[in-house]
Amino acid sequence: MKKNIFALVLTFLLAGLWAGSALAQGKTPTDDDVNAVASQLFCPVCENTPLDVCPTAACKQWRELIRLKLSEGWSETQIKEYFVAQYGARVLAEPPRQGFSWLVYIVPPILLAIGAYLVFTTLRSMRKPTPDVAQVSVGLETTVDDDDLRRVEEELKRLQ
Amino acid sequence: MTETSQPVRKGVPIWIQVIVWAALAVLMVIVALGLKRSQQGTVAPGDKIPDFTLTFFDGYTYQNQPQVNLSDLRGKVVILNFWASWCKPCEEEAALLEAAWKSYEADGKVIFIGADYVDTEPEARGYLAKFGITYPNGPDLGTKISQFFRIKGVPETYFIDANGVLQYVQIGPFSSEAQIRQIIDTILAQ
Incomplete structure (x- = not known):
């Protein structure tokens, strides 16, 4: 009896697994599924046009290709890799993090950091005089001795 | 008698200036090469075609x-x-x-x-x-x-x-x- 129950459970489990895989393979990708992948790719022919909004016949073909690959069970990554192999890395909306493309990720933050530093130092120097300037002005005051002061006072009296 | 001490200019460190100018120069070279390439047209008659x-x-x-x-x-x-x-x-x-x-x-x-x-x-x-x-x-x-x-x-x-x-x-x-x-x-x- 126990053996029969075990066989029955096993049969149900296997049937469930089979049905699941059949459903996954047979599932027709929706336009949203296709566009989710297409939005990460650019039209290889048109200039700067994302594949999901590109109106040309060629782009329609590529979207159908994405639909086909999705229905075959391909993952998003696999489809993107396929597009790169077929049409080059320029089809990727986000440049790959390798080789020369690293510059796209490295240069802007560096320039931003340098810019922020420059703004900070400029603002700081505008807010208060540097100690060196103060020192120079102090130095000028100490050079006026008593004789000079007396002479200036005499000159002022004469003018009055 | 006046003191003639030079005011010390406190600004951006020289190494940062060098990096900024070098980065700008590299950026301009990249842009120039890109522009040159985009305006180049196809390969021209007389060019030796490398293997593919x-x-x-x-x-x-x-x-x-x-x-x-x-x-x-x-x-x-x-x-x-x-x-x-x-x-x-x-x-x-x-x-x-x-x-x-x-x-x-x-x-x-x-x-x-x-x-x-x-x-x-x-x-x-x-x-x-x-x-x-x-x-x-x-x-x-x-x-x-x-x-x-x-x-x-x-x-x-x-x-x-x-x-x-x-x-x-x-x-x-x-x-x-x-x-x-x-x-x-x-x-x-x-």
Whole structure:
């Protein structure tokens, strides 16, 4: 009896697994599924046009290709890799993090950091005089001795 | 008696200035190279064409091989045609190219090669079947070949002589088979 129950459970489990895989393979990708992948790719022919909004016949073909690959069970990554192999890395909306493309990720933050530093130092120097300037002005005051002061006072009296 | 001490300028450290200027210089060089490349146009007649490999679609071969290197074709005039199934002007010349290929095929001095530019394979195969194209054809994988030739669109056809030197560039479709034959015959006569 126990053996029969075990066989029955096993049969149900296997049937469930089979049905699941059949459903996954047979599932027709929706336009949203296709566009989710297409939005990460650019039209290889048109200039700067994302594949999901590109109106040309060629782009329609590529979207159908994405639909086909999705229905075959391909993952998003696999489809993107396929597009790169077929049409080059320029089809990727986000440049790959390798080789020369690293510059796209490295240069802007560096320039931003340098810019922020420059703004900070400029603002700081505008807010208060540097100690060196103060020192120079102090130095000028100490050079006026008593004789000079007396002479200036005499000159002022004469003018009055 | 006045004190003449030089005011010490406190600004951006010199090493940061050097980095900023160097980064700007590099950026400008990259932009300049990009602009130069975008304005360059296709490769010009007289240019030596470096080697490239084209892997054919299933069912197409050259000397029973599924791919061809340009260097294997030294001694022959090579007609390299860039096309795509989504390209309407390509359809205008497809039959003309096939007819021209048929007239030179037996002689063995001329080889036609089709490079399918950013296309989808089922549609490309449909196009080849529709126009009965028999000369070797394959996808330009990764657009490597078209990038070297700096093509601006399709169709474009490049005539390479027996020494691997580009002799003629046809931008846009051919108007007649006679036009294709005239260009080839001129190169063969050289």
